[in-house]
Amino acid sequence: MGSPDGYDARTAITFALSPGQVSDAVEGRELLGGIGPLPAPLYLFLDQAYEDNTTLQLALNFVYLPVIPPRHHRLEPWQYDKALYRKRNEIERLFRRLKGFRRIFSRFDKRDVVFLAFLNFALIVEALR
8 A cells, every 4th residue: 555645665756777886976866856846745765875965955955855864974963863764674675676576686688778678667566566
């Protein structure tokens, strides 16, 4: 059963394929910019790879509610909802379920377009379960 707004742990709003050497924060900002603001404020669960001022400001500009712990070296750390951050494991479980598809975890498809097509298929299957 999904949430009233249609989003739950099995819903992927967007994704992108990027080279391994590219910064996660830069790719995340591009994805956020592509989505833009959504009708209702949503929690945006981020791990510490995305913890930088630019990404946080972009999320706040789009009326997302970022849930991310500050890095330990921050001079002015912010407060975050630790109980809510624990729900981030639902996202990690989605990645684990996707890796249950052999073509995804072993990357049999050498062409990006074929890999992305199967990834879309796998996300549809997960959303329908």
